[in-house]
Amino acid sequence: MAFLKLEHVSHLYFSNKTYTKALDDISLSINRGEFISILGSSGCGKSTLLSIIAGIIKQTKGNVLLNNIPLHQSDYVLGYMLQQDYLFPWKRIIDNVLIGLKVQKKVSKKTRQKALKLLDEVGLPHLEDTFPNELSGGMRQRVALVRTLITNPEILLLDEPFSALDYQTKLKLEDLVYRLLKQYHKTAILVTHDIGEAISLSDRIILMDTNPGRISTIIDVPKVLREEKPFLVRRQPSYQQLFDHIWASLNRGSETNGSKET
């Protein structure tokens, strides 16, 4: 049975003079423990989709169901890592990390310990007492990741979480996120522009069209790749095949779009 279900979800952004159709008729079922990636060109509505699932904006049409219950009535914990880090500049790193737990009134000595451990694992030891403006973009992104992970969400929504990182750190964090998710059997939706990242982490990959944002293809990642660790996936022979396939599909998508406009 589907854990997270989107039924004909559409979204319009309104302004005083006009409106934009960001999403058009998105239907999707995601099982518990599944890892989904979303690929699509800039402006196709990926962030909008995540914000709807996170319950931050309300879709103009359609339903979002969690365990068959409408999203805003369910009490599942969702973790949403926004495209920009939005760390609070007036809070120390540790307080930034713990803000989710504070909102949920769950801060304790144990969670503090856990926060320090996670910060250490993402490669930011001994920085808990500094302020965000003392960190680099990549460091801030990692703090934002820890802030999302620490609340132990049932569904993890990640909007380009590794975009500001160097290749090595990125691979290390992919491994970490993958490990945590599999260990606790958590569900995740990842938005990325990196085809390799999508392949190496996910069970299924969703390709989106632009104008209006729509699902064009859903690709099942082969079992051999699914069961391998992210870092090792990239060495499998079928990886390259899938990569080329996705690459071609994305290109086709942008070409048809281009021809429509001219």
Place this chain on the structure above:
Amino acid sequence: MGAKKHELKLFKAYQQNIIRERKWTFCWQIILFISFFILWELSSRFYWIDPLLFSSPLKVMTLLIEKFKDGSMIVHTQVTLFETILGFIIGTILGIIIATFLWLFPRFAKIMDPYLVILNAMPKVALGPIIIVALGPGYTSIIAMGAIVSIIITTIVVYTGFKEVDPNYLKVLQSFRATRWTCFKEAIFPATLPVMISTLKVNVGLAWVGVIVGEFLVSKEGLGYLIVYGFQVFDFTLVMSSLVLIAICAAVMYKMVEKLENMLIIKN
């Protein structure tokens, strides 16, 4: 080695230049200050201005010393200071509280919008007589006057500040299912602290206006009362003395708020 020495010399020269500039400015400020009082004294002595109306610095000083010795001036100063400080604090805090309500209840804010505009445009001191009728002639009315001049403008400035906070901070909190009040506490309020601090400086000046006008209208004590009283009995030395005291007190209070502001900004 030689190059480094040369650089150091240039740096020293630069520092000295700054110090010299500062001394020079200060010197001129003092000269201006002294010459103002000398000119005032001389023009009064030689009847270039009417000494009965404009008094003279020496007379003002003698009066101040005498009144401070018998303690009466201390009482008046204390009363006015007390009213001003209280008016200032109440005005600022109430303004921030109202702004908070406006932010917490957006519908309420929309309804209130035109009324805030009208209240803001209105010269608050014109409400003086009504306040006195409502609250009775006494400290309460005068403190209310001190507060009322700053409440509305504080509300508007702080509320605008609240609204200008990047909504993405709220998104972060909403993703954790925070209530609106939690969003306010964790994001809106701390993000707007600099705005609130900057209203303090404005409000200090406004509180003085309200309190002095209030004292003009009703009081039996205070520096504003002394001005009116002096005017009625044609004792302009008393009027001038009160003005001098008000200038000193207002400047000291302003400086103190400025210090507080710096302290708060550094802390954040």
